[in-house]
Amino acid sequence: MIISSVPRHFLLAQITAALILSLSLALLSYRFKALSRSGAVGTVVVGTIIFGFGGVVFAIPLLFFFISSSIFSHLKTPGKIQSLSGADKTGTRDFAQVMANGAAASALALVYFLSGDIIWFFPYLASLCEASADTWATELGTLHPDSPVSILSLKRVDPGQSGGISILGTVASIGGAIMTMLVARSGGLIADEFLWIDMMLWLTAACCGLAGSFLDSVLGASLQAQYRCNQCHRRTERRNHCGLPATLARGVRFVDNDFVNFAGTLFAALAATAIILLLGA
Numbered sequence: 462m463i464i465s466s467v468p469r470h471f472l473l474a475q476i477t478a479a480l481i482l483s484l485s486l487a488l489l490s491y492r493f494k495a496l497s498r499s500g501a502v503g504t505v506v507v508g509t510i511i512f513g514f515g516g517v518v519f520a521i522p523l524l525f526f527f528i529s530s531s532i533f534s535h536l537k538t539p540g541k542i543q544s545l546s547g548a549d550k551t552g553t554r555d556f557a558q559v560m561a562n563g564a565a566a567s568a569l570a571l572v573y574f575l576s577g578d579i580i581w582f583f584p585y586l587a588s589l590c591e592a593s594a595d596t597w598a599t600e601l602g603t604l605h606p607d608s609p610v611s612i613l614s615l616k617r618v619d620p621g622q623s624g625g626i627s628i629l630g631t632v633a634s635i636g637g638a639i640m641t642m643l644v645a646r647s648g649g650l651i652a653d654e655f656l657w658i659d660m661m662l663w664l665t666a667a668c669c670g671l672a673g674s675f676l677d678s679v680l681g682a683s684l685q686a687q688y689r690c691n692q693c694h695r696r697t698e699r700r701n702h703c704g705l706p707a708t709l710a711r712g713v714r715f716v717d718n719d720f721v722n723f724a725g726t727l728f729a730a731l732a733a734t735a736i737i738l739l740l741g742a
């Protein structure tokens with residue numbers, strides 16, 4: 462096992478810097494209600510692992526995902542507020558939501574650190590491209606009351622419902638994956654080891670991210686639990702509605718939005734790993 466060539470004192474300094482930066486960002490986001498208290502803890506854990514063990518090049522696309530998602534979730538229109546009222550969780554992100562988007566990425570930053578092989582940056586990037594694609598689609602796709610259709614049945618669904626796709630949401634998800642990859646690529650310019658990386662690998666990360674967000678929508682339209690409120694009879698992703706437990710109308714009880722998001726990032730990372738192995742890169 463090659464434990465990264467980074468000298469020990471440098472690593473300690475990097476982890477300290479990562480902790481300070483993550484803590485500042487988490488506190489700021491908590492202050493602006495982009496994160497709950499548990500979400501702030503999750504952000505410190507994910508940020509410290511990724512920046513601490515992956516370094517600046519790993520931190521750049523993570524920061525881009527984090528800042529762009531926080532800004533977009535603050536953009537609100539009456540249509541969006543209405544759309545997301547049935548969703549499981551909205552706006553303020555908690556620990557499970559942060560982990561759903563950041564657990565696969567954190568694991569890959571550690572794999573990179575332990576192996577010392579920069580190739581692990583690409584599955585890492587694929588999982589972040591997926592997280593951006595999915596978050597941008599939800600946050601931007603619901604700004605306009607487009608009428609989304611189910612990705613599986615192509616029948617109309619309520620805006621904001623999991624598994625629903627719209628033109629605006631699809632454009633936003635492609636934009637999220639491509640922009641995250643381009644920002645990461647610009648960040649890679651500061652490290653010599655990225656200079657010889659083929660464009661194919663960058664595109665693989667973005668495409669696997671998009672494939673993951675496609676899977677996310679398919680799971681959202683099929684296995685994800687959906688409930689019907691016994692009081693107002695609306696469909697919802699929440700277990701409780703109008704202060705009462707809602708009845709399971711479709712899907713599997715433990716498959717919630719966080720489970721689906723985690724599956725999407727994991728799939729993106731695994732698909733990128735498989736392609737890299739096949740390419741023999």
Ligand SMILES: [Zn+2]
Pocket residue numbers: 690691692693694695702703
């Ligand atoms: Zn209700």
